[in-house]
Amino acid sequence: MSFLAQRLSRIKPSPTIAVTQKARELKAAGRDVIGLGAGEPDFDTPENIADAAIRAIRGGDTRYTNVDGTPALKQAICAKFKRENGLEYRPEQVTVGTGGKQVLYNALMATLNPGDEVIIPAPYWVSYPDMVELAEGTPVIVPCPEARNFKLQPADLEKAITPKTKWVILNSPSNPTGAAYSRAEMKAITDVLVRHPHVWVMTDDMYEHLVYDGFEFVTPAQVEPSLYERTLTVNGVSKAYAMTGWRIGYAAGPVALIKAMGVIQSQSTSNPSSVSQAAAVEALNGPQDFIPARAESFRQRRDLVVSMLNQAKGITCHRPEGAFYVYPSCAGTIGKATKSGRRIETDNDFVEALLEEEGVAVVQGTAFGLAPFFRISYATSTEELEEACHRIQRFCASLRD
Incomplete structure (x- = not known):
């Protein structure tokens, strides 16, 4: 459309936001989807911080x-x-x-x-x-x-x-x-x-x-x-x-x-x-003591996810030092076919097939400039992470040459 600025052609919408949005839409449509795309802690904002905001509103700090x-x-x-x-x-x-x-x-x-x-x-x-x-x-x-x-x-x-x-x-x-x-x-x-x-x-x-x-x-x-x-x-x-x-x-x-x-x-x-x-x-x-406790929860989730992903056929997962992401390689799945006959040629194919067949939403490594990998955010409950990793293991085990 010639009305739009040329600079728009140089950029693309955020892939991480797109994956999160797609997972929400599928859930709204009744699909059983576990979204591991969003880089967002699942903890609530601490109460003292929320209270400070309420005081600001009531005090006219608006x-x-x-x-x-x-x-x-x-x-x-x-x-x-x-x-x-x-x-x-x-x-x-x-x-x-x-x-x-x-x-x-x-x-x-x-x-x-x-x-x-x-x-x-x-x-x-x-x-x-x-x-x-x-x-x-x-x-x-x-x-x-x-x-x-x-x-x-x-x-x-x-x-x-x-x-x-x-x-x-x-x-x-x-x-x-x-x-x-x-x-x-x-x-x-x-x-x-x-x-x-x-x-x-x-x-x-x-x-x-x-x-x-x-x-x-x-x-x-x-x-x-x-x-x-x-x-x-x-x-x-x-x-x-x-x-x-x-x-x-x-x-x-x-x-x-x-x-x-x-x-x-x-x-x-x-x-x-x-x-x-x-x-x-x-x-x-304010108090900072809750930060190490939450970080320890993330560490436990990291260890769970790294262990379970390394048990998935064709997946290898490096153990990172921080944040709440892992970036596993799906190189071992490239060239294989899904149960429906879809051939996996790229990490894009891998994440699309994983979402279609097992309802797990992750982000393709291509979006981050290094393939064939995918990103998982483990900023969600241990139960959901375990279930998601079981689904990834099942998906990978179902792939055929």
């Missing part, structure tokens, strides 16, 4: 706020960065958006010119390349194979950097793989970046608190202080605090960048919800 966040929330974010990451930021170095996605988008829109390159390790969160494209930049995809635990290698990063490189996007723990960089691994990456002063670092730390087996989370500016002035450290309350629908993300970085991002936001959405911001203040300043 008007416009500063475009990029209230003073109270910015102070809480500064305190969080100092307390948890050893990073000193002032309120003018902080921005708050309607979810982490808006914060990332604002940064790219505020900094990219046509032809600027953004290095994105793959597998990647589905939105990174599309946001770069919308901002008229060029995504430079660097494959990170399973043999390297889905992690960016310093030599591969070095090779990908050109005079046109403006950003490197790092996501640890990762969506979709759950891979997280140890301090030594992160230092090896930052050592490369120190040698290239024109390259900025955008780090998506949304899954910071969801790490397991004693793993120590680190963020680039913490590991390498000399990168502080060219790092945008992005985080939010969605995952650790089970506040996905509240839509609050935030970031800290150099003042000039934060101001530029505020200009973008002022002409798009303006301020995030005042009520959600009040809730986020309580989330960051």
Whole structure:
């Protein structure tokens, strides 16, 4: 349709949202479907956080706020960065958006010119390349194979950097793989970046608190202080605090960048919800003791899912360090046929057939830039996960040469 903007042709709808929507539609139509597509904790928002929102509503805190966040929330974010990451930021170095996605988008829109390159390790969160494209930049995809635990290698990063490189996007723990960089691994990456002063670092730390087996989370500016002035450290309350629908993300970085991002936001959405911001203040300043307990639940689910998937014929599943995703390979099923005679040639075929025949909704690895894999979110009940994994085992056992 010629009426639509050309830039629309460069992007596609979010595949993870599409899978979740399809699962909902099938359930509504009466199908027995287990949806493992959504990256959303199944826990409720803690009561003290919900109560803070109710107090804000009853107290009349329902008007416009500063475009990029209230003073109270910015102070809480500064305190969080100092307390948890050893990073000193002032309120003018902080921005708050309607979810982490808006914060990332604002940064790219505020900094990219046509032809600027953004290095994105793959597998990647589905939105990174599309946001770069919308901002008229060029995504430079660097494959990170399973043999390297889905992690960016310093030599591969070095090779990908050109005079046109403006950003490197790092996501640890990762969506979709759950891979997280140890301090030594992160230092090896930052050592490369120190040698290239024109390259900025955008780090998506949304899954910071969801790490397991004693793993120590680190963020680039913490590991390498000399990168502080060219790092945008992005985080939010969605995952650790089970506040996905509240839509609050935030970031800290150099003042000039934060101001530029505020200009973008002022002409798009303006301020995030005042009520959600009040809730986020309580989330960051209030009790944190429930986070390790919930993380332990996720760890148990991870171990269950990894064990059961590795018992499925043709599937191998790496055990990740964090987040609430696994990224199993379905390479052993390629070339086989389903009971109905459908030939599985790609991971797209695998996930479509799995949904059709067993009612399990997962996301194809192609959407994340590395095939043939698929992503499972284990942010759902143990009972549902067990049933879903039994169905995957049954589906794989039914495939024929």
